[in-house]
Amino acid sequence: MPQSNGNHGTANVVADWTAAWADEAAANFSRMARLPFLWQRAQNVVKGATPSEVVYEEDRIKLLHYMSDTPVAYKTPVLFVFALVNRPYILDLKRGRSVVEHFVNSGFDTYLLDWGVPTDADRFLTLEDHINGYLMNVVEHVCERTGSSDVNVLGYCMGGTMSAMFTSLHQDLVRNLIMLAAGIDFGSRDGLLQLWTDSSVFDVDRFVKVHGNCPPWFLQNAFLMLKPVQNLIEKPINLYEKVTDPDFVDDYLTMEGWLNDNIPVPGEVFREFVKYLYQQNRLAKGTMPLGKHQVNLKNVTCPVLNLMATKDDLVPCSQSAAFNQLVGSTDKQTIELKAGHIGLAVGSRAQKELWPQACQWIAARSEPVA
């Protein structure tokens, strides 16, 4: 007697699931065999993709110049300014995931400011020391070295905030400004960091008095806790399930290597950033003190490109978007990408869509070499 459709369908489902579980068990054996080699692979991760040379050093900072066979097509060089909380090689992470590579291959003379690793001796350095001191010296050196009267600046995250302040005080030195997930207006309560750094929760003066420089483990754990389920549960599970994919493992280990490569933040810089920006939102209000000066973003009049990530938990769009309204520039553009804070730089979509667009934008506003 033929079986009914229902019993036949159920039997198929049971058979399918049984087969799937058997396949999964076999796959697990294969995955577990790969696990012991992960540690060794992690030690062999190469940091940085584009050849570079150190062309300027001052105290702990280094200025990297990227070298390429592509001839320089534009007179105005590009200077990358990263944050003080992580190492800057995220901008040149690996081949195919490098922002620097795009600019170098587009014919720009490309430089990157590596802030170095602060020691206890740097405890009292302020934002002004970094912006009007180190950054100013680097920009002057790049201008002197290239023969250009100004530079194109690309600031990422806290580096973007610092680049905006620098540009407002020294507009004549900046030809074009690209802001990449840079926090400017900290007035909203979108991001968890804004809640956690509120003056009723976080006594930054006491923290800096006790610790001096902000220790790297403090910020690393804070960033982890922004997305605890993704970072502590989903990511390891994802790694385990794809451990047999060598490209995935290489990307994962490279990225995790950078994420865990946090550095201390000079104490006074940390105090000023938390107090004046996160707690008092002074930059957006036009009352941000920088030494003897007061930063007014209206003094930024160069062309501005504001790049934002819509799924950014560290610097929500609401923190970055206000920049275009606060500057005095007439040529200003915004590009939003569906990506996270780091994905905006090294994600696949950013590499394919965003960075070619950004290079075209800056090329259209740069003087070509005669």
Next chain:
Amino acid sequence: MNETFNPSQKFLEFWADVAAKVAAAGAAGNGSTPPMQAARDVRGAVFDAMSQYADQFMRSPQFLEFARHSLDGSLQFREQANDFLTKLRHELQGVAKQDVESVLAAVHQMERRVMDRLDAIEKKLSGLGGNTARTTERAAPASARTRNAPRNRK
């Protein structure tokens, strides 16, 4: 920030949300969805719900209060440890971290005064129609320069 965060209510809401998301994930699949993919979709739905509630909890007044107390406690412990170590080093006639920081602060202060004076002199010279070189607002901190070479330019 949540005005109130009722833990038991949120607990029930969380599990109801998980059940709803799991059901939705299951319904979204069709007969041709591979079994393991269906299982991963359900797992993803659970993690989404967990993530959402974790975010809500970390915005709640209870969590912020806990964070404040936790940080205050660790800072207090660290302060006491620092004070103890400073006293111990002083008793042994040694140098404590606090002493080094005082010296660094003094050097930084001195550097600022020198740079302010240099800025004032440069402005006077510019006013006299002297050097037309670009005015630098402030040079890098002198206290941190390398001893062997003032600037190592390549």
